[in-house]
Amino acid sequence: MVKKAIVIAAVIAAVVLAVFYYNIHTARTAASGSIDAYNELARSYNEKIEKYNAAASSIAAANEELQGVLNEAGSLADQNKKAYEPRTLEKLQKAIKTAEGRLVEAPVQFDPFEMRELQSSFNKSDLEIQKMEADVAATGVEEAMTKIPEIPAVPDYSEQIKAVQDAQKSYENSVQKLANVTAPPDDFVSGRLKRISTVVETGAVTKEQDPNGLLGEKGGYTGCVYFLDERVDRELLPEEAFKKAPDEDEDEEAAGASDEDPAEADTARENAAEGGTSVENAAEAGTTAESSAEAGTAADSSSEAGTAADSAAEVGTAADSAAAAGTSVESAAAAGASGELESSPASGTTSEDTAEGGTSAGTTAENAAASETAASEISEEKEQKPKEVIDVVMIGTVGGGAVEIFPTEEDAQARIEYLRFFEGSLMDPGAFDVEKTCVIRASKYLDAVEQKELIEKIREELLATDE
Known part of the structure; x- marks a missing residue:
């Protein structure tokens, strides 16, 4: 169950x-x-x-x-x-x-x-x-x-x-263009003028040097930059505006001399001293030769005298070398004269000393030549430096032209109206035009086409934005 x-x-x-x-x-x-x-x-x-x-x-x-x-x-x-x-x-x-x-x-x-x-x-x-x-x-x-x-x-x-x-x-460039010709600084205007191929030099007016007397005055300009144009005939310009460039100060020359290698300077001094000693030896040789000549006159001619004469001739050669090195001319002449006379055998030793002096004198001559070469190179360097200083402001507008800088366009326009008053007169100002607050001027010594082209070139450079 x-x-x-x-x-x-x-x-x-x-x-x-x-x-x-x-x-x-x-x-x-x-x-x-x-x-x-x-x-x-x-x-x-x-x-x-x-x-x-x-x-x-x-x-x-x-x-x-x-x-x-x-x-x-x-x-x-x-x-x-x-x-x-x-x-x-x-x-x-x-x-x-x-x-x-x-x-x-x-x-x-x-x-x-x-x-x-x-x-x-x-x-x-x-x-x-x-x-x-x-x-x-x-x-x-x-x-x-x-x-x-x-x-x-x-x-x-x-x-x-x-x-x-x-x-x-385009808008940014246009804003920059306006700034370029609205009360620009002198250095800006000068820089733009130097970009023109025919402009040689520029110069801005100062309170101390202002031909028009308008700098900083009411209604006047805030700046003015003159320039020299290479196409203007210099014979038409004031000669005093072209000054020769000053030579270097003596202090600078002394400083340059101190820059030489001390070892080279010591060697040069030693060579010079040896050269001086050689000249003295040459002079002594000349005196000895004269004494030998007197002895030769009292004695008969012999082969020994001939040998002595050859030695004296060597003395004359040494004297000539000493003369070439810048030594005493009188000593060289005495040595040369003694070579024409008969000498005693004793003069041979003196002739050897004179030959050594001639060798030293030759070394001195080489050093002198090297110094002349160095001086020549320095002279060439000086020739490469500017030979004149140009006072562009003194020359004024006739030298090429100018750019006058005003604080407002109204002031610049007033300047234009003033310049127009002199057109065609003996005080003709040359071509001119206005660009905002800048009055551009060209020399009357340029032909009409050159003046017009120059003004347009200046205008173009001033307005350039250098994109």
């Missing part, structure tokens, strides 16, 4: 277990299927919006680039700085407005759907909830799939960017 009860209980347990397993397995399978279906839809959706989002991102980047250019240009335009050509500001403002009109709205990007995974559970209710959630999510994906718009085209703003940047550059 007991065994039968155990068997029945075991059967019931097996049935219950089988039913439980079946229900869990069925629920798990259903949930897994719903999740897989959702993931497939989500994957398809994400692939479609990926291309759309990439285009939207490119549009946003293009907009950002254009907006950056517009912000920079707009900030400059808002400063409303005066320009040499006022229309450049108008063109910049127009280019900004046109570019702003081409901006497209960057589309909103779509968020991708996340993938789902089956959560392990032995609870049928939990599995059924996962299935239900997956089914609902799949429905949402299908609905979202129908709302994906067409992939937008990425705009090309390169034309608008170039137009704005070109307009901005």
Whole structure:
């Protein structure tokens, strides 16, 4: 009986277990299927919006680039700085407005759907909830799939960017041009004048040297830079304006001498001393030769006397060398005279000393020649230095021209009217023109065409922005 009860209980347990397993397995399978279906839809959706989002991102980047250019240009335009050509500001403002009109709205990007995974559970209710959630999510994906718009085209703003940047550059250059000819400093004007090939030199007026007396005066200029043009005949200009360049001070020469190598200086002094000793030896040799000549007169001619005469001749040669080295002329002459007379054998020893003196004197002559070469090189260096100092301000406008710098355009225009009063008279000022606050003048000693071309060249250099 007991065994039968155990068997029945075991059967019931097996049935219950089988039913439980079946229900869990069925629920798990259903949930897994719903999740897989959702993931497939989500994957398809994400692939479609990926291309759309990439285009939207490119549009946003293009907009950002254009907006950056517009912000920079707009900030400059808002400063409303005066320009040499006022229309450049108008063109910049127009280019900004046109570019702003081409901006497209960057589309909103779509968020991708996340993938789902089956959560392990032995609870049928939990599995059924996962299935239900997956089914609902799949429905949402299908609905979202129908709302994906067409992939937008990425705009090309390169034309608008170039137009704005070109307009901005033109405006900036125009502002710089105006600054160049509105009360510029003397050094700026001088630098621009020196860029002209025919301009030799420039000079700015000072309170101490101002031919017109207008510097810093009411209605006068704040600066004036004269220049010398190589085409103007110098014979027509004041001679006193062209001064010879001053020689170097003696102190500089002394300093140059002190720069010599001390060892070389000592050697030169020793050679000079030896040369002096050689001259003394030559003089002594000459005296000895004279004494020998007296002895030869009292005695008969012999072969020994002939030999002595040859030695005396050598003494004459030594004396000649000493004379070439700048030694005593009288000593050399005495030595030479003694060579024409007969001498005693004793004069041979003296002749050898004289020969040695001649060698030393030759060395001294070489040193003297080297010194002459060095002096010649220094002289050539001096010749390469400027031979004259030109007082361009003293010469004035007739030397080439001038640029007079006034504080206002009204003052510059008043100066023009004043100069016009002298046109065609004996005090003809030459050609002139005004560029904002600068009065540009050319020498009357240039012909009419040269004056006109020079003024235009100066105007061009003053306005150059050196891009």
